[in-house]
Amino acid sequence: MTTPMIFFLILAGLSVAFSLLVVFQRNVVHSAMALVATLFLIAVLFLTLDAVMVGILQILVYAGAIMVLFLFVIMLLNPEVLEGRSVVWWVLGSLAALLLLFEFVPLLTGTAGPVSGPGPADGSFGSPEMLAQSLFSDFVLPFEVASVLLLVAIIGAVVLAKRES
Amino acid sequence: MMIDLGIIAAKALLVLFMVLNLAGILGWIERKGSALIQDRIGANRASIFGFAGMGLVNTLIADPIKLLTKEDFIPPKGDRLLHTLAPCMAFFPPLVTFAVIPFGDVLMLGERAINLQVANLNVGILYIFSMASLSVYGIVIGAWASNNKFSLLGGVRGSAQMISYEIAMGLSVMGILMVYGTLELQEIARAQGELLWSWLPAWGIFFQPVAFLLFFTAAVAETKRIPFDLPEAESEIVAGYHVEYSGGKFLMFFAGEFAEIVTASGLITTLFFGGWQVPFLMRDGFHFPWGATLFLPHLAVVLLQVGAFTVKVLFFCWLQILLRWSLPRFRYDQVMRLGWKMLLPLALLNVMATAILIIAW
Numbered sequence: 001m002t003t004p005m006i007f008f009l010i011l012a013g014l015s016v017a018f019s020l021l022v023v024f025q026r027n028v029v030h031s032a033m034a035l036v037a038t039l040f041l042i043a044v045l046f047l048t049l050d051a052v053m054v055g056i057l058q059i060l061v062y063a064g065a066i067m068v069l070f071l072f073v074i075m076l077l078n079p080e081v082l083e084g085r086s087v088v089w090w091v092l093g094s095l096a097a098l099l100l101l102f103e104f105v106p107l108l109t110g111t112a113g114p115v116s117g118p119g120p121a122d123g124s125f126g127s128p129e130m131l132a133q134s135l136f137s138d139f140v141l142p143f144e145v146a147s148v149l150l151l152v153a154i155i156g157a158v159v160l161a162k163r164e165s
Numbered sequence: 166m167m168i169d170l171g172i173i174a175a176k177a178l179l180v181l182f183m184v185l186n187l188a189g190i191l192g193w194i195e196r197k198g199s200a201l202i203q204d205r206i207g208a209n210r211a212s213i214f215g216f217a218g219m220g221l222v223n224t225l226i227a228d229p230i231k232l233l234t235k236e237d238f239i240p241p242k243g244d245r246l247l248h249t250l251a252p253c254m255a256f257f258p259p260l261v262t263f264a265v266i267p268f269g270d271v272l273m274l275g276e277r278a279i280n281l282q283v284a285n286l287n288v289g290i291l292y293i294f295s296m297a298s299l300s301v302y303g304i305v306i307g308a309w310a311s312n313n314k315f316s317l318l319g320g321v322r323g324s325a326q327m328i329s330y331e332i333a334m335g336l337s338v339m340g341i342l343m344v345y346g347t348l349e350l351q352e353i354a355r356a357q358g359e360l361l362w363s364w365l366p367a368w369g370i371f372f373q374p375v376a377f378l379l380f381f382t383a384a385v386a387e388t389k390r391i392p393f394d395l396p397e398a399e400s401e402i403v404a405g406y407h408v409e410y411s412g413g414k415f416l417m418f419f420a421g422e423f424a425e426i427v428t429a430s431g432l433i434t435t436l437f438f439g440g441w442q443v444p445f446l447m448r449d450g451f452h453f454p455w456g457a458t459l460f461l462p463h464l465a466v467v468l469l470q471v472g473a474f475t476v477k478v479l480f481f482c483w484l485q486i487l488l489r490w491s492l493p494r495f496r497y498d499q500v501m502r503l504g505w506k507m508l509l510p511l512a513l514l515n516v517m518a519t520a521i522l523i524i525a526w
Binding site: 027029030033036052053056057059060063064065068069071072075076127128 | 244246247286287288291292294295296297298299301302305306308309310317320321324325327328331348
């Protein structure tokens with residue numbers, strides 16, 4: 001067993017454990033913190049794959065910004081214990097989980113094509129320059145469309161908040 | 166291999182040691198400074214065997230001993246686990262952030278070139294922002310786990326304030342990144358050694374004065390100190406998010422705040438005031454614009470650089486303490502208005518103006 005493999009197993013095991021905690025905790029804040037830990041561990045996994053930029057962005061955006069908003073909302077609403085879910089939710093949740101499982105079947109059985117080994121990790125791989133280059137040349141249209149979509153979402157939120165009062 | 170690892174460990178320990186010590190010393194400077202500003206004598210009660218002469222040393226020893234030996238109180242209805250974890254979460258980010266801040270140029274020891282920076286990441290400044298974005302958790306979780314109305318209020322205020330000012334902080338740095346064209350802090354520090362019109366050091370402040378004001382304001386807001394100390398606001402919500410903390414855990418919140426000051430100062434120095442650069446000091450000595458040169462040995466140059474970095478950091482630490490004892494606290498709506506309606510648009514305008522200037526140049 002090589003050293004990267006051991007690192008991977010530790011990180012993967014921890015992130016699976018924490019993501020299970022997210023689901024099985026009764027306390028909402030504990031769940032949220034377990035999710036933060038999961039996202040952080042996934043970021044470390046990115047670092048071991050030489051994708052420093054993606055790893056850092058994972059922490060910055062998900063662990064550092066989105067989860068803070070989650071916690072903010074949880075603290076404002078302060079739900080003590082989650083009330084029991086109705087049967088409909090269980091059925092819908094199970095269906096969604098099954099759907100996801102089917103998505104994974106080709107990956108797990110290896111029929112999705114060859115899973116590439118360690119990528120060509122030269123100095124510029126995953127660097128901010130490279131990411132920006134592809135983001136603003138090859139993918140400039142999807143990038144701009146995504147930003148417009150976010151803008152629409154923001155304006156929608158503002159409109160909804162105004163109408164409430 | 167072993168030597169390389171040893172050098173990295175030594176650099177990490179050195180930076181950790183310096184930041185922690187400076188944080189402790191700042192705790193004393195803050196009291197002495199406040200006493201100076203309020204025209205009274207401060208922090209002179211700590212005496213060891215009747216010897217009170219060295220106020221600094223005595224306070225540095227007495228304060229932690231006092232706090233560490235106090236009872237560690239956890240509210241009965243609070244969350245034991247998260248109440249204990251929160252101070253660690255508050256203490257961790259400012260300490261690891263300093264890893265990418267360079268405190269000197271390259272030190273040559275024999276054949277070996279040692280980059281005086283703990284970690285040279287090509288994402289440099291993004292790493293700092295990602296770590297800074299994690300520092301909210303200490304406050305939010307600490308506030309929630311205490312099960313106290315005042316601390317919860319402080320936590321909500323703190324998270325709102327820190328999210329708001331993070332955006333302004335990130336955007337204000339954009340201009341600097343555009344001017345120097347890199348995210349690496351060591352590169353930015355090196356680029357500031359050049360001269361404009363062969364006499365003015367190319368420090369960030371001369372290119373981006375607006376960005377400096379915005380960044381400094383946002384940085385003070387991120388350290389949650391007066392005039393932005395809404396999350397703790399003693400006169401309104403007792404002590405805010407750490408009202409239920411005592412002993413060693415309170416010490417961690419307290420020291421974390423000072424470590425944040427040190428890190429913020431290091432960042433301001435590196436981005437806007439040349440980092441470890443001494444004006445006109447090149448790798449082989451001084452080259453003054455009027456033609457005079459003064460050659461220095463390598464070790465002297467490196468020592469001058471590290472010394473200059475330390476002096477600049479100390480200056481900005483002192484400036485923040487001065488600010489804290491000079492200004493009154495903002496109201497909550499004022500904090501939000503300043504963050505969203507003034508700093509954010511100004512930062513965006515600054516980015517636009519910088520882009521136009523760079524293209525037109």
